Amino acid sequence: MLTTAQIDRVVSAALAEDAPWGDLTGQVFLPADATATAQLRARQDGVLSGLDVFTAAFRLTDPATRVRARATDGDRFAAGAELAVVSGPARAVVQAERIALNLLQRMSGIATLTRRFVDAVEGTGARITDTRKTTPGLRALERHAVRCGGGVNHRFSLSDAVMAKDNHLAVLQQQGLDVTESIRGARRQLGHTTRLEVEVDALEQIEPVIAGGVDIIMLDNFSLEDLARGVEMVAGRALVEASGTITLDTVGEIARTGVDVISSGALTHSAPVLDLGLDVAVTAGR
Secondary structure, rough: OOOOOHHHHHHHHHHHHHOOOEEHHHHHHHOOOOOEEEEEEEEOOOOOOHHHHHHHHHHHHHHOOOEEEEEOOOOEEEOOOOOEEEEEEEEHHHHHHHHHHHHHHHHHHHHHHHHHHHHHOOOOOEEOOOOOOOOOOHHHHEEOOOOOOOOOOOOOOOOOEEEEEEEEHHHHHHHOOOOHHHHHHHHHOOOOOEEEEEOOOHHHHHHHHHHOOOOOOEEOOOHHHHHHHHHHOOOOOOOEEEEOOOOOOOOOHOOOOOOEEEEEEHHHHHHOOOOOOEEEEEEEOO
């Protein structure tokens, strides 16, 4: 789902920000005909994501650079592993290095954290998904990273599905409108392929929402006991999603309540970057 066009748009903007008029240091210190070889190595254990993005940084800087992959997106690796080898004109390799690493470290950090969440719910049947709490402009990259870590994606944008949250329901209540009938009315306006999800924050809201004919019901910030009770009340009439301050310490217990999906913004907004290094060796030109 991560296309070359998406990658090139993000990477081109990052390269232009970093070197709008070229790399002045490289121009004055590195001979124009010097070449370089660089090894991409892991400095800690993790899950790889963003190798195509990493490669694009060098390709867009100078098509003469080459990246030979030693791993693929989604692979787990240990500290010290060689993940790729970059070779080409020294000026291009040094100029693209920081952008290539910044994006790869960010994406691999997300993939690594996501894998920890996925491992924590193994055997329960619950799926780990992201949210729209992504870095503006980087959503496609960060969502790809979630998939590399074994997670799945929520709606990509506001245009993809209907998701009525607490603010939407509050407006209905202020207008004196019936929630069940409002959901049915929304359903009549949608195409048959469009899903409809509604968020609730109390058990008593579940039945009126289910009666409206939703595809997914989100139980937001429910206790473990109420999550289990909510799953029983829904009784398979819709997918049940749990959300709200999901952590690695709690996600396993939440999954064991029987929910179908667990969404966490932390996958993208709180993932630490993964420590990766690029060891560059320059060969002087003749």
